[in-house]
Each structure stands twice: as structure tokens, then as C-alpha cells.
Amino acid sequence: MSLTAVQAGAYTHHMAITSPDPERLAKFYSDTLDMGEPVRHGAGWLVRGPGRRLIVSKGAKNGLVHVGMGVRDPGAVADLKARAEREGLAPKPFDGGLFNAGAFSVMDPDGNVMAFGHAPEDQPSKGLRGPLQHVTFATRDIARFEAFYAGKLGFAVSDCVVRESDGKVMTTFMRSNHEHHTIGVFYQERTGVDHHSYEAGEWGVMKDWCDCMGDRHIKLDWGPGRHGPGNNLFAFVTDPDGNWIEISAELEVVYDRPARTWKHEERTLNLWGPSKLRA
Numbered sequence: 220m221s222l223t224a225v226q227a228g229a230y231t232h233h234m235a236i237t238s239p240d241p242e243r244l245a246k247f248y249s250d251t252l253d254m255g256e257p258v259r260h261g262a263g264w265l266v267r268g269p270g271r272r273l274i275v276s277k278g279a280k281n282g283l284v285h286v287g288m289g290v291r292d293p294g295a296v297a298d299l300k301a302r303a304e305r306e307g308l309a310p311k312p313f314d315g316g317l318f319n320a321g322a323f324s325v326m327d328p329d330g331n332v333m334a335f336g337h338a339p340e341d342q343p344s345k346g347l348r349g350p351l352q353h354v355t356f357a358t359r360d361i362a363r364f365e366a367f368y369a370g371k372l373g374f375a376v377s378d379c380v381v382r383e384s385d386g387k388v389m390t391t392f393m394r395s396n397h398e399h400h401t402i403g404v405f406y407q408e409r410t411g412v413d414h415h416s417y418e419a420g421e422w423g424v425m426k427d428w429c430d431c432m433g434d435r436h437i438k439l440d441w442g443p444g445r446h447g448p449g450n451n452l453f454a455f456v457t458d459p460d461g462n463w464i465e466i467s468a469e470l471e472v473v474y475d476r477p478a479r480t481w482k483h484e485e486r487t488l489n490l491w492g493p494s495k496l497r498a
């Protein structure tokens with residue numbers, strides 16, 4: 220049997236990134252993102268808060284090691300792996316340390332590694348609410364990116380942003396459960412991560428996040444505002460390596476609707492005010 224990513228109930232469980240100074244970056248997340256004291260994880264550092272985990276290891280600034288996608292149960296991991304095999308994605312056994320046995324990884328056409336696995340039950344932890352909820356990428360080829368995630372892994376397209384002048388797709392948001400997007404992609408003349416996002420759920424908690432940033436003299440780069448696609452409230456900050464972090468709330472839950480198309484314009488990215496078009 221094979222399952223799509225949506226049928227497997229995939230969700231963004233953790234991210235592993237590189238930094239020239241991984242301990243310093245882990246400490247930033249520990250303090251600013253309320254993710255506990257860094258602990259050693261292999262050659263790197265692991266920090267974690269409620270529903271969010273980040274591994275930082277030594278390497279280039281802004282480098283992605285992998286995105287860890289949790290899957291609802293071990294059988295669904297095996298069935299999603301069967302789909303990846305059938306689609307010619309050559310899944311490899313994955314041992315990143317945060318998933319139970321049976322996890323696997325695939326590499327997308329831009330070289331991003333996506334690991335899928337069943338996660339051990341989380342230990343209750345205190346701290347601001349905000350699970351890691353989505354990761355977005357930059358790509359030079361959105362059609363190829365979408366063909367991989369939607370066409371082969373079985374993500375569902377929730378919304379697209381299209382340039383009116385020539386019909387070019389500039390952004391695609393894809394889901395692997397009922398949340399509006401767990402993966403997004405922006406057309407840019409580069410590849411790699413665009414941003415990652417923590418979902419606070421509601422405005423009051425998001426306000427607490429903004430107060431947390433203010434207490435630490437960290438200026439918001441953008442927002443608070445409200446995105447068109449996903450309808451989520453947002454505020455962005457940047458970590459010391461220049462990784463772009465979103466705090467989000469009220470993200471749309473999608474049931475039984477077709478994908479929608481939005482104009483590539485400032486208002487699509489921010490219904491409330493100034494915007495940041497990527498291209």
C-alpha cells in the first residue's frame with residue numbers, strides 16, 4: 220500500500236540547520252525562541268520547546284541539513300516510503316536521532332533533504348506555545364518543485380500566487396494535513412530556505428511572542444500583518460545568522476476546497492500593510 224503525504228498526516232516536526240557558530244545560534248533559539256538549554260546532539264546542538272525542535276551543527280551560514288516531517292504512525296511511514304519508491308525518489312534509511320526506527324529521507328530537485336518518520340511521544344515542556352509549523356523554500360523552478368512535492372509525495376496545493384503579466388507562478392503553498400501549508404515555495408534566483416514558522420495559534424499568544432522579542436531588543440523585520448493565502452497573522456524576526464523566522468497565528472484549516480489563485484501583488488502577502496515581495 221502507498222499513501223500520499225496528506226493521507227499520512229505529515230507535519231513539520233523539526234529542522235536541522237548549519238551555522239559557523241552552532242552553539243551561539245542554539246543559545247539564541249534557547250533564549251529568544253524559548254527552547255530550553257542547548258544539549259549535545261551528535262556533533263551539534265539540540266534545542267526544543269513545546270512542539271518545536273531545532274538541531275544546529277557546524278557548517279555554512281543558512282545551510283539546511285534536513286527538514287524532519289513527522290508522520291502519524293509507523294505504518295504510515297512505511298506506506299509513504301512505498302509511494303516514494305514507486306515514484307522513483309530513491310528513499311534512503313534516515314537516522315537523524317529524533318525519529319523512531321523506520322524513518323527515511325528523500326532529496327528534492329533543489330537538493331533539500333526531507334526526512335519522514337514517526338516521532339517518539341514528546342515530553343511535556345513549558346514555554347510559549349508555537350510548534351514548528353511550516354518551512355518555505357526559494358527555488359528557480361516552481362513547476363519542478365511542485366511536481367516533486369505534490370505530484371510525487373502527494374502534498375496538496377492550497378494556494379498559488381500568479382504574476383498577471385505573464386501567468387508565471389511565483390509562489391505555491393502546499394499542505395500535508397489540514398493546515399493550509401506545511402511547505403511553501405517562492406520563486407527567486409537562488410535555492411535554500413526562505414523562512415521557517417512557529418504557529419502560536421492565537422493573537423494573544425502571538426502578542427506574548429512579540430513582547431518576548433521586545434524584551435530582548437529584537438526588532439520585528441516585518442509585521443504584525445495578515446497574509447492573504449492562509450489568512451494567518453504574522454510577525455518576522457531574523458536570527459544572528461540571518462535565518463528568517465516567522466511567528467504565526469490563526470493559520471487557515473483547509474477542508475474540501477479547491478486550490479485558489481492570488482495575484483502577485485503586495486496585498487496578497489500582507490492584507491494590512493507593507494509587504495515583502497521576493498521577486
Ligand SMILES: [Fe+2]
Binds near residue numbers: 353415416
Ligand atoms: Fe510563512
